[in-house]
Amino acid sequence: MSNSSNQTTATIPQIRRNRSALIRIQSVMMRHLYLMRASWPRIFELMYWPSIQIVLWGFITQFLLTNSSYIAQAAGVLVSAVLLWDILFRAQLGFSLSFLEELWSRNIGNLAVSPLRPYEFLFALMVMSMIRTLIGILPATFLAILFYEVSLYDLGLPLILFFSNLMMMGWTIGLLVCALILRVGLGAESMAWLTIFLIAPISAVYYPVDILPEWLQALAWGLPTAPVFEGMRAILFDQGFQLDLFIHSLLLNILYFSIAIGVFLWAYHVARKRGLLLQMGE
Template identity: 60%
Template sequence: MSPHDHRPPHPPEQGFSPIQRPTSTVFAPRRVGAIVLRHLYVLKSSVPRLLELAYWPTVQMVLWGFITTFFVQHSSWLAQAFGVLLAAVLLWDVMFRGNLGLSISFMEEMWSRNLGHLFVSPLRPYELVAAIMTMSFIRTTIGLLPAALLAIWFYEYNIFAMGLPLVTFFANLLVTGWAIGLAVSALILRHGLGAESLAWVAIFAFGPVSGIYYPIESLPGWLQPVAWALPPAYVFEGMRAVLFDGTFRWDLFGGAVALNVLYLGLAVVLFLRTFTKARRLGLLLDVGE
């Protein structure tokens, strides 16, 4: 090519072009507003997200309000409270981890969009339920064992000293966690991953009425029947009977078992019915928000 052969520059291509860096460096409130508006529309379209905004402050206020009220009215109880509070924290985490372990195991199948692939195989829905319950037990055990051992080292408190009653408390709270986790999983399957925050927040609604850190009798009179309709109330009252009086309350154990059988049965039925409907509607392949 001759050095005097000057050709016009190649005209820009028409159509789609790669995303270019914006030339303007001026702060644009309209762009900020557009992103905010996008998230407001997402928030507006998701009732669980809206409820979650007010949920945490309310639950924390109610729970710690009851704890404070009880300690103010029973100051002598503080002298014996150290071991009881540590046991309560560890046992509450059994229920929390049981619920979360089951819900997370189920949601991992949704996050990976694997539900449709699973049920092309001979897998049955009740087999999936059994599998995620097993995973919940494994996750809970792995999560809590180090904490229980560290409590011995840090605070010289051995929760295993409770012996066989500890096994019954662990089993009942784990089953309660399964019932809540299955109900939450059914809601997520029906309403999509926009409801996945329920896996973390639903369990805490039971905290104020479970008597974790205070006796059920310290609750307002109108709230006590609600507490006695839930298995954790029987477990934590039974735990205090073992630690304070050295007695295992068979009546409390029986109440927890009966309620757990009822609630777990209802949760399994709810999950299986929701699963059947989701498969009929094609929701197993459509797991978005």
């Protein structure tokens, strides 16, 4: 009887320790669950990548299965598409990261009280974006020539036009991402990496627009990116440079870029007026 009583007594502290451990584990989990609940970008990020991957590669597979003649030229077209897409990605990320680095270092408040005008700040971010993009993309273009015998420079003069359109689109997305961060805080900083891929399935990067469902084709032609990649494929398939696609992309870029500048300046003005710039940082 005494042995049974001693065993029961001995297990009580162990039960209490286990219960305390469970409470501590629960506390850490609840902290992160509350953090997720208070930040919709974090929840969105969890669902984002699997959804984008299945949509993007589903369209690629569907296109290749129904266009066997494309496979003979697929290497050059796909490598060129990847390089052009990386210009867009680097332009947007270079802009957003330059802005985020000011937030992380808590320097944005100093800039706000300095003589620096908002449009001067934006121009500096765009120049830094271009520098970051060139540093990232130039070595990749030479590696494509070395390993795959695919030269992006074979596009000729249209390459400059494609580059400028993709840079402008990247800046547009970067401006909107930065405006969102100014409004909701650094909880939305993951959008700097996510947003650009949201338009990837309807940008016709690896396949033509007509492979998309009809209702998505309208959205694709409403983006400046789809005409750029359609124009790239037209050149690589010996159809020549299509001026109408370039004008289409340029006009959309001017429209969206103007709107994005307005949205950013509004968000910057509100954040500065409410003193939010001094509260952001790591």
